[in-house]
Amino acid sequence: MDIALRAVMGRFGRLLAAFTILISIFGAPILSQASAAQTDGSALIITGTVKNEKKPVEGVEFRITGNGIDEIATSNSEGKWLLEVQKKGIYQVEILLESLPKGVGLRDPEANIREANLTVTNTAAVLFPLGKDTRVIQPIGDQIIIRLFAGLNLGLLLAVAAIGISLIFGTTGLNNFAHGEMVTFGALFTWLFHVELKLPLLVAAAITIVLSAGFGWLQDSALWKPLRKRRLGLNQIMIVSIGLSIMLRQLYILFFQGDTKVLSSEYELVVLGPINTTSSSLVSMGLSVVALAFVAWFLTRTRIGKAARAVSDNASLAAATGINVERIIRIVWVMAGALTGLAGILYGLQFQANYLLGAQILLLLFAAVTLGGLGKALGATVGAMIIGFVVELSALFIPIDLKYAAALIILIVVLLVRPQGVLGKKQRIG
Amino acid sequence: MDILNILKLALGEMLSPTTITFVLCALGLAVHFGFTGLLNFGQAAFAAVGAYGMVISIDTLKLPLFLAVLMGLLCSIIFALILGIPTLRLRADYLAIVTIATAEVFRYFMTTIGFSKVTGGSNGLSQFGAEFWALNPIPEGNYNFGFVSYRADQLYVFMVGWGAVIIGALILRLLMRSPWGRVLKGIREDEDAVRSLGKNVFFYKLQALMIGGVFASIGGMIFVLNLSNVQPQVWTTNFTFTIWSVLLLGGAATILGPIAGGMIFIALISITQGIMGGLVELGLLPFLTQPDIAQIRLLLIGLSLMLLVIFRPQGLFGNKRETQFNV
Numbered sequence: 001m002d003i004a005l006r007a008v009m010g011r012f013g014r015l016l017a018a019f020t021i022l023i024s025i026f027g028a029p030i031l032s033q034a035s036a037a038q039t040d041g042s043a044l045i046i047t048g049t050v051k052n053e054k055k056p057v058e059g060v061e062f063r064i065t066g067n068g069i070d071e072i073a074t075s076n077s078e079g080k081w082l083l084e085v086q087k088k089g090i091y092q093v094e095i096l097l098e099s100l101p102k103g104v105g106l107r108d109p110e111a112n113i114r115e116a117n118l119t120v121t122n123t124a125a126v127l128f129p130l131g132k133d134t135r136v137i138q139p140i141g142d143q144i145i146i147r148l149f150a151g152l153n154l155g156l157l158l159a160v161a162a163i164g165i166s167l168i169f170g171t172t173g174l175n176n177f178a179h180g181e182m183v184t185f186g187a188l189f190t191w192l193f194h195v196e197l198k199l200p201l202l203v204a205a206a207i208t209i210v211l212s213a214g215f216g217w218l219q220d221s222a223l224w225k226p227l228r229k230r231r232l233g234l235n236q237i238m239i240v241s242i243g244l245s246i247m248l249r250q251l252y253i254l255f256f257q258g259d260t261k262v263l264s265s266e267y268e269l270v271v272l273g274p275i276n277t278t279s280s281s282l283v284s285m286g287l288s289v290v291a292l293a294f295v296a297w298f299l300t301r302t303r304i305g306k307a308a309r310a311v312s313d314n315a316s317l318a319a320a321t322g323i324n325v326e327r328i329i330r331i332v333w334v335m336a337g338a339l340t341g342l343a344g345i346l347y348g349l350q351f352q353a354n355y356l357l358g359a360q361i362l363l364l365l366f367a368a369v370t371l372g373g374l375g376k377a378l379g380a381t382v383g384a385m386i387i388g389f390v391v392e393l394s395a396l397f398i399p400i401d402l403k404y405a406a407a408l409i410i411l412i413v414v415l416l417v418r419p420q421g422v423l424g425k426k427q428r429i430g
Numbered sequence: 431m432d433i434l435n436i437l438k439l440a441l442g443e444m445l446s447p448t449t450i451t452f453v454l455c456a457l458g459l460a461v462h463f464g465f466t467g468l469l470n471f472g473q474a475a476f477a478a479v480g481a482y483g484m485v486i487s488i489d490t491l492k493l494p495l496f497l498a499v500l501m502g503l504l505c506s507i508i509f510a511l512i513l514g515i516p517t518l519r520l521r522a523d524y525l526a527i528v529t530i531a532t533a534e535v536f537r538y539f540m541t542t543i544g545f546s547k548v549t550g551g552s553n554g555l556s557q558f559g560a561e562f563w564a565l566n567p568i569p570e571g572n573y574n575f576g577f578v579s580y581r582a583d584q585l586y587v588f589m590v591g592w593g594a595v596i597i598g599a600l601i602l603r604l605l606m607r608s609p610w611g612r613v614l615k616g617i618r619e620d621e622d623a624v625r626s627l628g629k630n631v632f633f634y635k636l637q638a639l640m641i642g643g644v645f646a647s648i649g650g651m652i653f654v655l656n657l658s659n660v661q662p663q664v665w666t667t668n669f670t671f672t673i674w675s676v677l678l679l680g681g682a683a684t685i686l687g688p689i690a691g692g693m694i695f696i697a698l699i700s701i702t703q704g705i706m707g708g709l710v711e712l713g714l715l716p717f718l719t720q721p722d723i724a725q726i727r728l729l730l731i732g733l734s735l736m737l738l739v740i741f742r743p744q745g746l747f748g749n750k751r752e753t754q755f756n757v
Binding site for chain 1: 469471516517520522523524526527528530531532534535538539541542543544667668671674678718722725726728729731732733734735736737739740743
């Protein structure tokens with residue numbers, strides 16, 4: 001959770017924002033307590049909560065200096081610490097790294113001093129996001145197991161999201177750059193129904209999937225089908241999809257604001273050997289496998305699925321054998337919408353959601369689809385698993401903020417040596 | 431709502447250094463896409479490579495400005511080689527994905543803490559402008575031109591930037607009317623036909639990628655020199671697609687197109703934003719707030735990209751016969 005969250009948010013420097021939201025939810029009691037203290041006097045309070053992997057950390061020391069004071073505050077069993085000061089002004093808060101438990105460190109090792117601004121308000125919350133201490137080296141075997149697990153998790157999520165791209169490319173030839181926004185759609189609407197409208201998670205997810213399928217239908221009927229009718233070139237349609245993606249992203253900001261949403265905070269920690277994971281991650285992985293198995297069954301065993309593969313293979317030939325190509329494309333869009341919405345829900349539940357979520361993983365999805373061979377649904381799954389493992393395992397060797405770059409470099413390298421992808425048929429590509 | 435003020439702002443933005451950057455990048459993209467038919471979705475990276483190449487040469491290698499600019503251009507050419515040699519043999523949509531991926535990879539490398547000693551990490555670099563500003567020949571003070579006025583330093587950037595645009599456009603005009611330019615257009619129309627004439631298509635594409643990249647790099651340099659800082663989060667895919675909008679508005683296979691397109695595009699967006707801001711102020715758009723208006727800008731870029739491609743692929747100044755998207 002912690003590592004993955006960093007992966008998603010760190011890239012845009014939103015880590016702190018995300019964490020502040022997390023803490024503001026978990027740390028709400030301390031803030032209300034502080035404001036209670038403030039009403040009976042006019043005490044000025046510097047406070048904060050230290051948590052690692054959602055568990056409070058006791059005995060962490062903070063040195064608060066400025067405006068003539070130099071004092072130490074220590075976190076209690078709930079991870080809370082607090083210091084009353086007399087003067088308004090700006091204080092420096094330093095976390096004393098020696099007081100942290102073994103194996104725990106700052107997420108941003110350079111940010112061990114932060115400011116507490118008491119010029120306007122009476123309380124200032126100072127937060128030091130904690131994470132695994134990067135200085136402590138775990139046994140390499142454990143590290144690999146942890147990374148493999150994280151890679152499996154990410155790979156499965158990417159696979160569910162990538163199948164849609166692959167199906168759409170297969171049947172229509174379109175590289176849909178607005179696909180990431182379909183992932184975001186799933187995550188944000190689940191948040192809307194579950195967190196804002198207080199519906200049970202399963203109901204919220206079900207409504208979201210129906211809406212996502214509807215979104216796919218709407219996109220095809222209102223935009224892509226008319227464009228195909230106009231005989232617009234594929235590259236032109238691709239640029240239209242880019243425009244659509246930019247537009248949708250801005251609409252999401254307008255309707256959902258730009259902050260990071262927490263979809264669910266109800267989960268249990270599960271420990272499997274060296275792996276710390278959550279029940280929601282395990283459920284999400286299970287659901288991904290079910291969804292992938294369903295797609296595999298659908299494509300190979302049902303009439304419509306077989307027809308979809310026929311259209312992918314050769315649309316004119318499929319039409320000549322009596323397959324209604326436009327109808328198949330519509331079904332593919334609806335299915336892609338539903339699957340991608342599901343991916344968004346699962347992604348959002350594990351890594352939080354904001355308007356950029358889909359845009360952030362879009363290139364990984366393209367990498368997965370291209371790796372597997374454009375237009376092959378099974379290939380997309382294999383490609384997504386490879387990308388998932390590469391992203392997570394690469395973090396063992398290279399700085400963690402470059403792990404997405406590793407996946408994209410793999411994509412570029414694969415295109416050089418095997419442009420048709422791992423499972424793709426050899427064909428003329430240039 | 432102050433219409434005059436909105437128009438003034440739009441006029442200011444039309445000639446601003448940001449517009450200059452977009453125009454130069456769009457001229458480069460015109461070479462890539464308009465004349466050669468390459469779907470380059472990583473134009474932001476070319477601008478960034480030029481900018482970072484120059485800034486790091488000044489900041490780390492302590493080179494004088496002139497040499498640093500040359501270094502920036504050299505970096506851009508090397509970048510074009512690295513990008514082009516593997517990808518130019520691929521199908522157009524593969525090229526699109528690889529260029530956009532490379533642009534993101536470059537941005538990751540400029541952001542990572544690992545290289546922050548040289549690149550400044552996510553904070554970027556800002557200590558490099560002294561020599562550029564010292565070369566300003568215009569005496570201090572304010573200069574009035576009718577109803578707009580410029581400070582000496584603004585006028586200086588303005589001269590350097592638009593000077594680069596004019597010289598660049600003239601060079602491009604000569605290039606595109608030369609036999610070399612005709613081969614490029616031939617590649618755009620029918621690659622195999624050009625190949626059958628014994629031309630090395632790959633080599634021509636590589637040259638086009640380099641020349642277009644150099645234009646973008648100059649744009650990137652002007653952008654960072656004007657701000658006196660370079661930050662990695664500027665060079666996103668949104669930057670690239672704003673350039674695409676500019677190019678497609680003006681007309682992809684023209685030289686006037688990117689220039690006029692850039693000015694018109696920026697002005698239109700500024701005016702729309704101004705008018706919407708005014709309407710919000712008057713309470714006529716109750717569902718929007720003032721900060722939302724900033725989001726409208728990108729929304730309009732996305733929308734115009736879609737509408738242009740669907741309804742007017744040749745842009746304002748282009749020739750419909752010259753808009754072969756399928757290469």
